[in-house]
Amino acid sequence: xxxxxxxxxxxxxxxxxxxxxxxxxxxxxxxxxxxxxxxxxxxxxxxxxxxxxxxxxxxxxxxxxxxxxxxxxxxxxxxxxxxxxxxxxxxxxxxxxxxxxxxxxxxxxxxxxxxxxxxxxxxxxxxxxxxxxxxxxxxx
Amino acid sequence: xxxxxxxxxxxxxxxxxxxxxxxxxxxxxxxxxxxxxxxxxxxxxxxxxxxxxxxxxxxxxxxxxxxxxxxxxxxxxxxxxxxxxxxxxxxxxxxxxxxxxxxxxxxxxxxxxxxxxxxxxxxxxxxxxxx
Numbered sequence: 001x002x003x004x005x006x007x008x009x010x011x012x013x014x015x016x017x018x019x020x021x022x023x024x025x026x027x028x029x030x031x032x033x034x035x036x037x038x039x040x041x042x043x044x045x046x047x048x049x050x051x052x053x054x055x056x057x058x059x060x061x062x063x064x065x066x067x068x069x070x071x072x073x074x075x076x077x078x079x080x081x082x083x084x085x086x087x088x089x090x091x092x093x094x095x096x097x098x099x100x101x102x103x104x105x106x107x108x109x110x111x112x113x114x115x116x117x118x119x120x121x122x123x124x125x126x127x128x129x130x131x132x133x134x135x136x137x138x139x140x
Numbered sequence: 141x142x143x144x145x146x147x148x149x150x151x152x153x154x155x156x157x158x159x160x161x162x163x164x165x166x167x168x169x170x171x172x173x174x175x176x177x178x179x180x181x182x183x184x185x186x187x188x189x190x191x192x193x194x195x196x197x198x199x200x201x202x203x204x205x206x207x208x209x210x211x212x213x214x215x216x217x218x219x220x221x222x223x224x225x226x227x228x229x230x231x232x233x234x235x236x237x238x239x240x241x242x243x244x245x246x247x248x249x250x251x252x253x254x255x256x257x258x259x260x261x262x263x264x265x266x267x268x269x270x271x
Contacts (some may be wrong), residue, residue, distance in 0.1 A: 014150075022175060029171035029188070036208050046208055047270070055211035056191045060176040065186045075186055079217040095248035097233070 002069045005112050011098040014065045018053050020090040026057045058118050058127045061096045070133045082129035083118035092120045110136045146200040157232040157271040166224050183221040193230045219259050229253050244269040
């Protein structure tokens with residue numbers, strides 16, 4: 001976990017390699033069997049030209065980065081807004097980066113406002129967004 | 141689910157899906173953690189809950205022929221952790237349906253509650269349907 005919550009602090013990045021096997025496992029775990037994710041012959045005929053990872057799989061990696069930085073403050077008091085900009089594909093290596101843009105005080109409570117971006121190995125942004133974590137309360 | 145699927149045309153702003161319950165079993169959590177290379181801590185990862193709810197909800201309506209559903213954006217707020225084995229209930233409603241040229245967008249609001257009727261998480265999913 002972060003020992004210092006301060007503006008400009010970067011979060012420890014998360015790096016993940018996407019494989020069709022992981023996508024299939026994710027489909028099995030979530031129950032999302034949309035053929036664009038798991039059926040290679042179907043996906044080949046779509047504008048994507050092949051299977052793509054579930055957007056929520058990439059978001060799970062964002063949550064891993066946030067959990068590593070903020071622990072349970074994230075898991076039970078986090079808020080996020082994400083846009084899925086491009087598709088992640090089997091073979092891609094995703095790097096998830098984030099930083100604390102500012103720390104805000106509202107009604108005796110501190111919030112860390114963060115931004116994050118998941119990029120593939122070509123540097124293309126796949127997912128980007130903002131996350132807010134309640135980090136302390138002055139109320140007893 | 142597809143047998144009782146609602147037609148996409150019936151999904152108009154204000155439409156509420158029937159409340160759906162899910163048991164967050166140890167097996168489900170274990171599969172999820174394996175899929176995301178995650179480490180468990182005795183609680184259900186919040187994103188596992190969201191993923192199951194979105195997948196089930198996406199499967200509860202039938203798409204126009206030749207259409208694929210793509211997750212375009214997601215907003216989420218986590219309120220409390222849920223222990224493994226808990227049952228949650230999800231309430232979903234359509235807030236917007238937008239058609240622009242060959243692209244249709246469906247915006248859904250989700251609210252998830254635990255067995256004590258306490259809110260676990262809420263969110264908004266935007267599903268794009270290019271034709």
